[in-house]
Amino acid sequence: MEIIGSTFDDSVFSEARERLCASLSSYNAKLCEAEWFCESAALDTDDPLEKQKVFKFRGDLAFRQGNYQRALDAYSSCLQWIADNNLTIRRDVLEGMARCCTRLGRREQALEAAELLSKEASNTCHLTSLLLLKVSIYQHFGSVRPQMSCLQQLCSLLPFNPWHWLSLGQMCLQLLDSDPNTERASEAEADQKGAAERAEDRVWLRACICFVRTRLLLRLLRQQQSSFVAQRSEKALQVTEEALQRLNPKETTLQALTEVMSEDLIPEKMREDYQDGESLTCVCLQSFNERWWKSVLLAAVLQTDGPRVKS
Incomplete structure (x- = not known):
C-alpha cells in the first residue's frame, strides 16, 4: 500500500529545472571598475540605496588606509x-x-556612537560586539576601570570563552603592577591605608580567579583543536x-579556586545555547559579582594568603 503523497510526478521536477535554467540564462552580472565609488559620478543618482553604498564603501576604504577623518565624514x-529598517548597515x-573617533582621540564622540548601538542591541551577538567595541575604546584612552567593567560583562555573557577571562586577568595584573605608593602618598589616616591594602588583596585574588578559569x-x-588554533591556545x-x-x-x-571555577564546566551545559533574548537583561556587573566574585571569594577566603606577586 502506498502512503498518500509519497509518490511524485517526475514532470514536476523537470519543469522546475527548465524554468530555473531559463531565468539564469537571462542574468547579466554587473561589472564595476576598481574603487568605482570614489568617482564623483558615483553620486549622480537619486537612489538612496546607491548613495548609501557609495558612502559606506568610501568610509571602509578610508579607514583601511588610515585616513580616519575622511572615513568619519x-x-x-x-x-x-x-x-530605518536596515539595522545591520546602521x-x-x-x-x-x-x-574613527577613537583613533582621532575623540573619546566622548566614540562613546556616544557606542551608546546609540547599545539601544539597538537585541541579541547575544549585538551585545558581544558592543562590549568589545567599548573595551577597545577604553583601552585606547587608558581607562582601566571601565574596561574591566566591560570585560566582566563579557565573561558573564559568555562564561565559557577563555579569551575574555584571560583579558580580565591581565587587567587585574595591570592594577597590581601600578605603583600603590603614589595613591597612598596623600592618605593621612591609617585606616585608609588599610583599606587600600585590602583592595589590593581583592584584586590579587580576582586575578587568580581569572587565570585559573582561563x-x-x-x-x-x-x-x-588543531593547527594554528591549537598553537594560539598553547601560547x-x-x-x-x-x-x-x-x-x-x-x-x-589554587586547589580551592580550581574546584569552584570548574563546577559549571559540564559538556552538556557548555553546548547549551541559552544566552539570548531575555537573558541579556541579566548581563550586568551585579550579576557577575554575585555569580563569580562573591561565590569564589567566600569559598577561598579562609585559604588565601594575600598578594604575593613576584617581580
Missing part, C-alpha cells in the same frame, strides 16, 4: 541615507564611526601559567 554621510556604520577552559578546548596557556607563577598563590588556595 563618509560614515556620517552614509548614516543619512540608511533606511550598526556597522555606527561602529565604524566609533572606531587555564581550565583552555585545557578543555585544547582537546578539540595563551603559557601566558596563563606564567601569570599564576607571578601571583604565587598557596597550593591550597
Whole structure:
C-alpha cells in the first residue's frame, strides 16, 4: 500500500529545472571598475540605496588606509541615507564611526556612537560586539576601570570563552603592577591605608580567579583543536601559567579556586545555547559579582594568603 503523497510526478521536477535554467540564462552580472565609488559620478543618482553604498564603501576604504577623518565624514554621510529598517548597515556604520573617533582621540564622540548601538542591541551577538567595541575604546584612552567593567560583562555573557577571562586577568595584573605608593602618598589616616591594602588583596585574588578559569577552559578546548588554533591556545596557556607563577598563590588556595571555577564546566551545559533574548537583561556587573566574585571569594577566603606577586 502506498502512503498518500509519497509518490511524485517526475514532470514536476523537470519543469522546475527548465524554468530555473531559463531565468539564469537571462542574468547579466554587473561589472564595476576598481574603487568605482570614489568617482564623483558615483553620486549622480537619486537612489538612496546607491548613495548609501557609495558612502559606506568610501568610509571602509578610508579607514583601511588610515585616513580616519575622511572615513568619519563618509560614515556620517552614509548614516543619512540608511533606511530605518536596515539595522545591520546602521550598526556597522555606527561602529565604524566609533572606531574613527577613537583613533582621532575623540573619546566622548566614540562613546556616544557606542551608546546609540547599545539601544539597538537585541541579541547575544549585538551585545558581544558592543562590549568589545567599548573595551577597545577604553583601552585606547587608558581607562582601566571601565574596561574591566566591560570585560566582566563579557565573561558573564559568555562564561565559557577563555579569551575574555584571560583579558580580565591581565587587567587585574595591570592594577597590581601600578605603583600603590603614589595613591597612598596623600592618605593621612591609617585606616585608609588599610583599606587600600585590602583592595589590593581583592584584586590579587580576582586575578587568580581569572587565570585559573582561563587555564581550565583552555585545557578543555585544547582537546578539540588543531593547527594554528591549537598553537594560539598553547601560547595563551603559557601566558596563563606564567601569570599564576607571578601571583604565587598557596597550593591550597589554587586547589580551592580550581574546584569552584570548574563546577559549571559540564559538556552538556557548555553546548547549551541559552544566552539570548531575555537573558541579556541579566548581563550586568551585579550579576557577575554575585555569580563569580562573591561565590569564589567566600569559598577561598579562609585559604588565601594575600598578594604575593613576584617581580
